[in-house]
Amino acid sequence: MASGARATSRAARSDLPRANLISTGRSVKRAGGLHTLYISPLKALAVDIARNLETPVAEMGLPIKIETRTGDTPVSRRQRQRRYPPDILLTTPEQLALLLSSDDAPFLFSSLKRIVLDELHALVTSKRGDLLSLGLARLWRLAPELRAIGLSATVAEPEQLARFLVPQHPGKQDAADVVIAGGAAPPIVEMLDTRERLPWAGHTARHALGEIYELIRQNKTTLVFVNTRSQAEMLFQDLWRMNDDGLAIALHHGSLDVAQRRKVEDAMAAGRLRGVVCTSSLDLGVDWGDVDLVINIGAPKGSSRLMQRIGRANHRFDEASRAVLVPANRFEVLECRVAIDAIAENAQDTPPLRSGALDVLAQHVLGCACGEPFLADELYEEVLTSAPYAALTRADFDDIVDFVATGGYALKTYERFARIKQDKQGRWRVANPRVRQSYRLNVGTIVEETMLKVRLVRSRAGGTGSTGALGRGGRVLGEIEEVFIEGLVVGDTFVFGGEVVRYEALVEDQVYVSRANDKDAKVPSYMGGKFPLSTYLAERVRKLLDDRRAWNALPDQVHEWLSLQKDFSRVPAVRELLVETFPRGNKHYLVCYPFEGRLAHQTLGMLLTRRMERARTRPLGFIANEYALAIWGLGDLSFLIRHGQFDLDALFNPDMLGDDLEAWLAESALMKRTFRNCAIISGLIARRHTGEEKSRRQVLFSTDLVYDVLRKHQADHVLLRAARADAATGLLDLRRIGDMLTRIQGRITHRELEHVSPLAVPVMLEIGRESVYGEASDELLAEAADELVKEAMS
Numbered sequence: 001m002a003s004g005a006r007a008t009s010r011a012a013r014s015d016l017p018r019a020n021l022i023s024t025g026r027s028v029k030r031a032g033g034l035h036t037l038y039i040s041p042l043k044a045l046a047v048d049i050a051r052n053l054e055t056p057v058a059e060m061g062l063p064i065k066i067e068t069r070t071g072d073t074p075v076s077r078r079q080r081q082r083r084y085p086p087d088i089l090l091t092t093p094e095q096l097a098l099l100l101s102s103d104d105a106p107f108l109f110s111s112l113k114r115i116v117l118d119e120l121h122a123l124v125t126s127k128r129g130d131l132l133s134l135g136l137a138r139l140w141r142l143a144p145e146l147r148a149i150g151l152s153a154t155v156a157e158p159e160q161l162a163r164f165l166v167p168q169h170p171g172k173q174d175a176a177d178v179v180i181a182g183g184a185a186p187p188i189v190e191m192l193d194t195r196e197r198l199p200w201a202g203h204t205a206r207h208a209l210g211e212i213y214e215l216i217r218q219n220k221t222t223l224v225f226v227n228t229r230s231q232a233e234m235l236f237q238d239l240w241r242m243n244d245d246g247l248a249i250a251l252h253h254g255s256l257d258v259a260q261r262r263k264v265e266d267a268m269a270a271g272r273l274r275g276v277v278c279t280s281s282l283d284l285g286v287d288w289g290d291v292d293l294v295i296n297i298g299a300p301k302g303s304s305r306l307m308q309r310i311g312r313a314n315h316r317f318d319e320a321s322r323a324v325l326v327p328a329n330r331f332e333v334l335e336c337r338v339a340i341d342a343i344a345e346n347a348q349d350t351p352p353l354r355s356g357a358l359d360v361l362a363q364h365v366l367g368c369a370c371g372e373p374f375l376a377d378e379l380y381e382e383v384l385t386s387a388p389y390a391a392l393t394r395a396d397f398d399d400i401v402d403f404v405a406t407g408g409y410a411l412k413t414y415e416r417f418a419r420i421k422q423d424k425q426g427r428w429r430v431a432n433p434r435v436r437q438s439y440r441l442n443v444g445t446i447v448e449e450t451m452l453k454v455r456l457v458r459s460r461a462g463g464t465g466s467t468g469a470l471g472r473g474g475r476v477l478g479e480i481e482e483v484f485i486e487g488l489v490v491g492d493t494f495v496f497g498g499e500v501v502r503y504e505a506l507v508e509d510q511v512y513v514s515r516a517n518d519k520d521a522k523v524p525s526y527m528g529g530k531f532p533l534s535t536y537l538a539e540r541v542r543k544l545l546d547d548r549r550a551w552n553a554l555p556d557q558v559h560e561w562l563s564l565q566k567d568f569s570r571v572p573a574v575r576e577l578l579v580e581t582f583p584r585g586n587k588h589y590l591v592c593y594p595f596e597g598r599l600a601h602q603t604l605g606m607l608l609t610r611r612m613e614r615a616r617t618r619p620l621g622f623i624a625n626e627y628a629l630a631i632w633g634l635g636d637l638s639f640l641i642r643h644g645q646f647d648l649d650a651l652f653n654p655d656m657l658g659d660d661l662e663a664w665l666a667e668s669a670l671m672k673r674t675f676r677n678c679a680i681i682s683g684l685i686a687r688r689h690t691g692e693e694k695s696r697r698q699v700l701f702s703t704d705l706v707y708d709v710l711r712k713h714q715a716d717h718v719l720l721r722a723a724r725a726d727a728a729t730g731l732l733d734l735r736r737i738g739d740m741l742t743r744i745q746g747r748i749t750h751r752e753l754e755h756v757s758p759l760a761v762p763v764m765l766e767i768g769r770e771s772v773y774g775e776a777s778d779e780l781l782a783e784a785a786d787e788l789v790k791e792a793m794s
Contacts, residue, residue: 033111034085039093041122043070044265046090069095072258082108093132094444100138101367112143120150121350124164127445130360133386140167141382153311154304160353167385185320187310189343191336192326198557201765205297205328209238212295215324216275217245219293224277225309226297229253233495236277252278256478294323299335302534303342304350331627331762333558338540349536356388358400358722360445362682365404369420370436373427376401399718410714441688447677451479452511454496459514485511535736538595546574561758569757577744579648580760581638582753588637591630591760596740600733601629606664607656615646628763638752648748654741675723676703682719758792
């Protein structure tokens with residue numbers, strides 16, 4: 001495994017061109033068959049690496065065939081690759097799973113000698129990594145001479161990830177050799193000290209638009225990263241409106257049509273663009289040496305993620321990458337400051353190697369049966385060689401096989417859940433060809449909202465949206481979530497693909513739009529691209545707040561804000577939880593500052609309000625951001641705490657993760673949503689069928705029905721266990737909450753205030769603004785901020 005400041009795809013490039021050659025004296029020739037497999041987490045990265053490999057291979061006249069295989073690859077080429085494999089195949093985890101599920105997998109992979117896993121940290125910390133690890137376990141059996149190479153520039157604990165690259169054996173911690181590269185020029189990272197008034201809340205950084213545009217204008221090529229796709233659309237529109245210099249600025253995110261994405265990537269590689277507004281779709285390893293500046297809009301949420309983005313600039317070993325961080329609000333200034341310090345120390349915060357998910361294992365078991373029949377004992381031994389599943393018990397494995405074969409005890413009377421069956425030799429095989437076809441249509445672990453194609457057409461006659469014929473056909477702009485379109489009526493406008501478009505009609509899975517020019521356009525509210533604040537950066541933010549001398553390095557506006565908080569209330573210490581209570585209007589508020597990220601705070605808010613209901617404080621609601629949590633209600637919390645009628649130590653007792661959590665989960669829709677994802681990944685519910693895709697409503701109905709049946713008749717069903725594990729580590733962030741509750745025991749400081757404090761202003765501004773978009777949102781936010789700030793300063 002190679003790790004280090006520039007341990008990126010170039011390491012693969014230096015090794016691969018000569019990999020599939022054998023010496024014949026004065027010349028070389030192909031050895032035949034697939035020799036090297038390259039796995040990337042991003043389609044764009046695989047395409048970029050192929051481009052970088054093909055050039056030197058062609059220049060040297062080497063007889064090496066290089067091809068890519070992604071979801072964008074034509075079916076005819078994919079079929080040809082199975083019959084006549086190239087020497088080097090660049091692909092993704094999902095395509096590897098598909099290839100392994102074919103009955104000719106032994107033929108295809110028997111000659112395999114090398115597998116290169118690029119951006120390893122991004123692969124192994126999710127369910128995609130679980131699927132990939134199971135694919136590796138199968139490859140080690142099909143190609144015993146296979147050697148795996150992992151590449152990453154941002155790994156917190158490379159020794160842990162090195163286990164992923166070699167077969168595991170019982171009782172041992174087998175690991176690949178770790179090579180750490182050094183000597184690269186340290187990055188130059190700065191934070192924009194804006195000349196404008198720094199917002200108290202919000203995520204758009206619209207206050208700094210002029211300064212962002214000026215940075216693009218001053219540099220040859222700039223990548224502008226944002227954290228969500230909707231932000232990318234909005235920022236691109238804003239920059240385009242002020243682009244008086246006619247700079248070539250493009251947009252890139254995962255929902256755009258593949259042709260448009262490739263067009264942007266090719267123009268970027270050719271140096272024809274001055275700027276690209278993008279999301280995590282370009283986070284990793286794409287090798288553009290002419291990018292001389294990276295701008296990160298908003299807080300980075302993790303030092304390793306930020307380091308990946310910074311690495312897109314001056315992608316050369318001997319040149320320093322340059323980056324500018326643009327915080328969107330005052331709390332984000334703190335996060336940007338500690339992220340810059342972490343990068344200076346080369347401190348990483350990638351998560352540790354995870355335990356394999358059971359729903360992914362179910363998908364893999366079905367995939368194995370699609371390829372060739374298997375014996376349960378042999379497959380179990382094979383799965384144990386995968387690092388995430390090395391501790392898998394035989395009981396859990398047998399439950400998974402039974403689940404794939406029958407659906408489980410509560411579902412075995414339904415024939416459609418019986419997807420594999422045993423033959424007379426005890427081997428498991430697919431029950432019928434439809435199962436194999438369904439698996440190949442639904443393989444993968446990424447579950448997104450139902451997407452609809454957005455097609456640009458001419459507007460209806462008269463522009464009223466109610467009369468005239470609608471032109472069909474038209475250029476495909478990309479895809480958008482079904483749930484967003486359901487909220488529109490004909491004539492509504494929104495921003496997509498960098499254009500303001502008008503909603504004309506929804507016909508089957510096609511959204512027809514026409515060009516519009518509307519300043520009040522709505523913005524697509526994409527589900528993808530939202531990152532949680534890392535535990536590591538959260539800890540550093542708490543330390544920064546506790547170190548008064550460190551405030552001197554902060555912008556004047558933020559230094560003044562913290563000083564006002566210190567004088568008016570208190571700035572929390574590292575291991576302390578500050579709780580403020582105050583009246584406002586006809587309600588009473590409790591604001592606390594755990595600094596544990598939005599996911600953890602949302603769960604905490606749910607649990608705290610349940611406890612407050614039992615204490616008869618009459619809570620009405622709560623709001624959470626990455627740094628704080630605010631709860632409001634009718635009960636006078638300051639009075640109750642002052643007279644000993646409401647105990648904060650009892651409110652924040654760790655026992656809330658017991659009965660309170662169980663009761664809440666039993667009532668909430670969260671577990672149903674988590675179960676739905678597990679059911680889709682495991683293959684219990686097929687989202688796609690031949691020639692059609694289930695609508696969102698059909699999937700909801702199917703999974704909710706199954707969830708209710710299992711909860712009632714088989715509470716220990718393997719999918720319910722998988723959903724609970726997902727909720728604990730993902731949507732609920734239970735471990736983080738538990739650590740926080742333990743840390744603050746005996747260290748809760750209460751401040752009874754007459755009105756809102758300076759530190760509480762940002763989270764108070766979050767109340768009731770989720771459904772407001774665009775410039776209207778910023779204007780309303782500014783008005784509310786003025787009112788709250790005036791109150792806080794009084």
